[in-house]
Amino acid sequence: MKPLILVPFLLLSFIPLSSANDGAPFDYFMFTTIYPTAVCRADDDSVPDSCEIPTGTPLWTIHGLWPNYENGSYPQNCKGTPKHFDADMIKSIAGKMRTVWPNLFPGKSIQSFWKHEYEKHGTCAQSDELFDTELLYFTEVMKVYDSIDIATAMSSIGPSDKLITKNDVLTALTSVTGGNTFQFHCLKDKITKQFLLEAVRGPKTMFGIE
Numbered sequence: 001m002k003p004l005i006l007v008p009f010l011l012l013s014f015i016p017l018s019s020a021n022d023g024a025p026f027d028y029f030m031f032t033t034i035y036p037t038a039v040c041r042a043d044d045d046s047v048p049d050s051c052e053i054p055t056g057t058p059l060w061t062i063h064g065l066w067p068n069y070e071n072g073s074y075p076q077n078c079k080g081t082p083k084h085f086d087a088d089m090i091k092s093i094a095g096k097m098r099t100v101w102p103n104l105f106p107g108k109s110i111q112s113f114w115k116h117e118y119e120k121h122g123t124c125a126q127s128d129e130l131f132d133t134e135l136l137y138f139t140e141v142m143k144v145y146d147s148i149d150i151a152t153a154m155s156s157i158g159p160s161d162k163l164i165t166k167n168d169v170l171t172a173l174t175s176v177t178g179g180n181t182f183q184f185h186c187l188k189d190k191i192t193k194q195f196l197l198e199a200v201r202g203p204k205t206m207f208g209i210e
């Protein structure tokens with residue numbers, strides 16, 4: 001009798017459950033953060049109040065969590081549930097999101113940043129069941145933010161007006177986060193002509209992906 005009982009289980013495991021058809025296959029997640037101090041320092045000072053760091057904003061904030069391919073490209077604007085960002089679905093976590101995932105540009109709504117990230121990247125994450133819904137996507141991204149302590153890693157080398165090498169940053173990040181795949185993005189301060197570290201992308205995170 002035993003083989004007969006096993007068969008339905010084996011079949012079931014190959015049938016996609018619920019909305020697992022949405023999203024896109026991908027290889028890994030890239031967690032991306034923003035350093036608001038640099039963003040607003042590099043912002044156009046001729047436009048008053050065009051960039052503002054809300055009171056209570058942490059030193060490093062969330063940009064997003066992006067499904068990526070190993071070949072360097074990434075899926076975007078996938079079939080998701082919902083396909084278009086719905087603010088009502090994340091009411092229960094919007095308070096925390098306002099703090100750790102702020103919009104620095106008062107000319108745009110905070111929701112416009114979340115909408116962009118969800119529609120471009122979040123819809124593509126839904127092939128991973130941990131990220132199956134809009135609420136799960138935003139909830140899980142904040143968990144990643146809580147678990148990868150970029151702020152502590154960076155506190156050992158900055159903020160600094162001296163030149164920081166890529167290797168300095170890499171060493172600091174690797175020692176705290178345990179990851180070793182990072183990308184950096186810099187902005188040029190129009191007045192001082194300095195390059196300011198604006199973003200850290202990484203490490204690669206896998207979650208349910210094999």
Ligand SMILES: *[C@@H]1O[C@H](CO)[C@@H](O)[C@H](O)[C@H]1NC(C)=O
Pocket residue numbers: 069071072073
């Ligand atoms: C990268 O890999 C993905 C998934 O295999 C594929 O769909 C895409 O066309 C590839 N892109 C490039 C630029 O090779």
